[in-house]
Amino acid sequence: MTALTLSTSAAAALRADAVVVGVSKAAAKGGPALAPGAESVDAAFGGKLAATLETLGASGAEGELTKIPAPDGVKAPVVVAVGLGESPADGEGHDPEALRKAAGTAARALAGAKKAAFALPAAEPAQVEAVGIGALLGAYRFTAYQADTGKAPLGEAAIVGAKPRDKAFKAAAERATTLADEVNRARDLVNTPPNDLTPTSFAAAVQAAAKEFGLKVEVWDEKALVKGGFGGILGVGQGSATPPRLVKVAYTSSKAEKSLAFVGKGITYDSGGISLKPPGHNETMKCDMSGAAAVFAAVVASAKLGLDVNVTGWLALAENMPGGGATRPGDVLRMYSGKTVEVLNTDAEGRLVLADALAKASEENPDAIVDVATLTGAMVLALGDGRFGIMANDDDFRTAVHATALAEGEDSWPMPLPQALRKTFDSPTADIANMGVRMGGGLIAGLFLREFIGEGITWAHLDIAGPAFNEGGAAGYTPKGGTGSAVRTLVALARRTADGDLL
Structure with a gap:
């Protein structure tokens, strides 16, 4: 380093x-x-x-x-x-x-x-x-x-x-070091091949860091997920020989007056499941856990910076494979929230694991929830490779998240949640389906996630499918491969909340 x-x-x-x-x-x-x-x-x-x-x-x-x-x-x-x-x-x-x-x-x-x-x-x-x-x-x-x-x-x-003896300059250098360390932690996780980074090894990495930095961690293994009724996470992971995990990692401050929940999509490899991805789309799918990596790194950074805010990370970890036990198109899953979801496409799996984690995070009634996910190719088509989309159930909060991201140098764009699209993922069999109309797919994914947010809780969704993994050449401070997208935005949101100028 x-x-x-x-x-x-x-x-x-x-x-x-x-x-x-x-x-x-x-x-x-x-x-x-x-x-x-x-x-x-x-x-x-x-x-x-x-x-x-x-x-x-x-x-x-x-x-x-x-x-x-x-x-x-x-x-x-x-x-x-x-x-x-x-x-x-x-x-x-x-x-x-x-x-x-x-x-x-x-x-x-x-x-x-x-x-x-x-x-x-x-x-x-x-x-x-x-x-x-x-x-x-x-x-x-x-x-x-x-x-x-x-x-x-x-x-x-x-x-x-610079002025090394000046407290403000010294603090600025320490912040830079902490943020870079944690962005690079996320990059390392994204770049690790999927045969080594599985849901179980990812959970073990969080447990090791929690011990090092004084964080509280809880891991739901496959038995606990069954007992808890986490049908979304289980449904995505059941085609893999490596079982899924739900990980909660929490930093608490004795001076905190507000709390944030960060929720990350952690698909350690995404084959598409039974709805198998076509050739040319599998090679970089180790990056489908970039949201969980960003959330994990942001919680650690918040702890290292000693921010006066409680930050809880929820990592929904699974491997989406087409094994003999895999979920089939047409199956119905009963989610943690109690809602039933008809699975029309097993490659729309990120929203299923996130739905369970969002519902679980909502039970703690945080002041805001922000989820991060490499969720849809539709968002890449809309915004290109270099920026992520921001959706929210509160326009002012969406604006604040966007401004925060831009200030941190993370290119992004606010996106709507058109209510007219909601009816397109109605299901004749279940409460809802995991797919709607093809056009506006990124917005439909956001609308789906909104269904699992607790009543009255402020929420934003960051679709980082574009900037999470750089398949081109290195440029500026962005390397080829995993980028650590959204880590700096999440930490800045925590810092602003601690300072009392966000929520």
Whole structure:
């Protein structure tokens, strides 16, 4: 894991393998403009660093990276200039997400280096947090199953120009480290192959972390699920040789006045069941537990940060397989809530496990429930790969969740729950069916989940099917593979609740 440190040294004076500076697209001319933090490095270039970069073709565009040898007067042998995109308006600082992406781009490029000095804007704690989390997330690599792991991740990211003795700056660096650690915990879980990450091993990982961080954990095994009447989780998991689990992991604060419940879809592998997925759709289905990974990581992060809010995570874990005991299209399941559901498509399984967990979470009457799930391909078709959809039973809460996600750099979009679609999953056999009309499938999934929320409880649903797993190349601080989508949003919601400005 890359270490994050703060340094009062000037960027040019810090001994490191490289020094990272930021450049923006200048408003008045085509060449790059140096961002704050690069002053001492620019001085070593005789004030001509920006001109040198322009000669080399740099423009300051987002994601652009230029390496040049350092001159005398810079202790590091290499200067890495990374693009920040458009220059901020007069009187405004750089956008935190631009800093995160730039730091992540640089950290990935510096794999193999022992130490890098990040001379990006860091005059305020929020900027330190943005640069820190971007660097730590950008340095992430998953190599657990590789004999030749290549270059090691960047060893240390030192943010220069910060104030390590200032409590606010120190706290910002600690938050960045905690958030990055937990996003990377979620990434590790998502990237773990499904033969090793099963419902039982996932539950064991939660139990181990609960012991380490003082969390309370309860696990319902297959016998307890039968006794409790969790027909949705059992119905999805009954085709697999590995039995399902329901896991509750809770962080409590003695100063808490509010409580949150986070519910995560944890399908450790999704074959589609009897409604088998077509070729080309199975290869990445180890990522179908990304929601549960995000919830687990968010609870741990809340505990490590000591937030004054009670946070309970519910992980609905199952493997959706087409074994001889699998649920068939046409079967009717009796859910934990008592409702019956006719299963028309066994590949619409996430809503079944979530329904049981949502009903169970509702019994504790939290101030709000937020569920997270790689739920529908329809949401990817609607919003693309890079953003998640947000639905809620309260418009103000949906707006607040959306604003929180954007502030954390997690692209998202508010989506409706049209009541007119509700009748499309009426069933002549059961209380409801698990499928409605094909068009608007992401919205229908949200409407289905709403059926299992306790009366009077505020609820939001995050469909992270698009951003949870990156099948393209790494960019900014986002790696190829598991991304840890929604962890930062959930932690920010917990922090805002603790601060009294959300619920």
